[in-house]
Amino acid sequence: MSSKHQQSKSHKLIIFIFFLFIFLCVMRQRLSASNLQSQWHDDPQPPLEKIPPSLADALVHYATANRTPQQTLQEISLTKTVLQNRSPCNFLVFGLGFDSLLWKSLNHNGRTVFLEEDGDWIERVKGMGLSLEIYHVEYDTQVEEAVELLEDGKRDEECKKVTDPRFSNCILAHKKLPKVVYDTEWDLIMVDAPKSWSKELPGRMTVIYTVGLMAKNRSPGAKTDIFVHDADRWVDNKFSRAFLCEGYMKGQVGMLRHFTILSHRTSSNLPFCP
Known part of the structure; x- marks a missing residue:
């Protein structure tokens, strides 16, 4: 063997x-x-x-199953610890993988929603009969645009305004996610998609910015835990530090980075990043 x-x-x-x-x-x-x-x-x-x-x-x-979750036991345990304190809750996951049933189970009695760009993979997973709530999404960016998008996002004052992403004038705001994504207040968000390991793939530039904006735009007093997997990659590292804000970073285990973001509607004096 x-x-x-x-x-x-x-x-x-x-x-x-x-x-x-x-x-x-x-x-x-x-x-x-x-x-x-x-x-x-x-x-x-x-x-x-x-x-x-x-x-x-x-x-x-x-x-x-012959396949196991993509994250390590240590990375999974970090999310599990937060879920133990917050579940049942609203949990949004970017990416549909072999760990999807794990997330749904750990959020027992809560709502766990998965967003996936690969339509064929969605049909395969649905064929397994796992009773997951899945939505298909499309992205119109590529990793090769990441440097320019990062510079534009940092420079543009519109990207520092807290609002519903659908009404934002920031180039990084993703406006084509399913309606349920914008209409729900998410307590936990896992960014593990879209694909981002080569220059022709969509990358997670708009996703990372948008989930941070949604967290800041939640009801006054709300708190959102956001996890970014593959945080060692250039895009995930740079964009999470810039737009989820280093000041909100709680820590990192392996390639999983954890942020806790408070609603900015509690106080109009809060800067975009502390």
């Missing part, structure tokens, strides 16, 4: 045990709640609930 194959099996086993641990924790919490309710009201203990469908799907999927 090759070393690569052994690592793949080990990774699958870790993911399966990870989900099994989550399931046991959920059931333990429900048992405790049921016992307390019985003690307080002197009623018979109610029957235990069934395993959540999303978690059941995830256990089966990762136990039988």
Whole structure:
């Protein structure tokens, strides 16, 4: 057996045990709640609930799939920790991958939406019967434009105004995302798409700017956690630091960078970046 194959099996086993641990924790919490309710009201203990469908799907999927999530266990654990504090919540994910069912399961009882540019891949995933909420998106940029877009975005005062991206005059504002993206207040956002590893691909320039703008334009007092994967790449590194703002960066694990952005509608005196 090759070393690569052994690592793949080990990774699958870790993911399966990870989900099994989550399931046991959920059931333990429900048992405790049921016992307390019985003690307080002197009623018979109610029957235990069934395993959540999303978690059941995830256990089966990762136990039988030949592919594992693209992120490392350490990177996944960072997002999991934030989700534990914020779920159930609204979670927007740019990218549809082998970790999609993982995100939906970790956000049990919340809303998890996936945006993907590859229509054929969307149909393949839908054919797996995983019950994911997926929307097709298109991008009209290329990585080779990134340097110019970065300079324009930093120089243009319109790019420093906090507003709905659909009404922004900044060249980086993405105006063609599905309506649900603009109309929903997202508590967590994961930027792991579109493709960005070569100059002819769309890159994440407009996505990174737009999610930051949406976070700043949320209801007063709201807080948004944004994760950018592949933060070691030039585009993801430069654009996240410039438009999600280094002052909002909480840290980085592996190639996953974490930002926490407060609503700018709370105070009109807040600069675009602290």
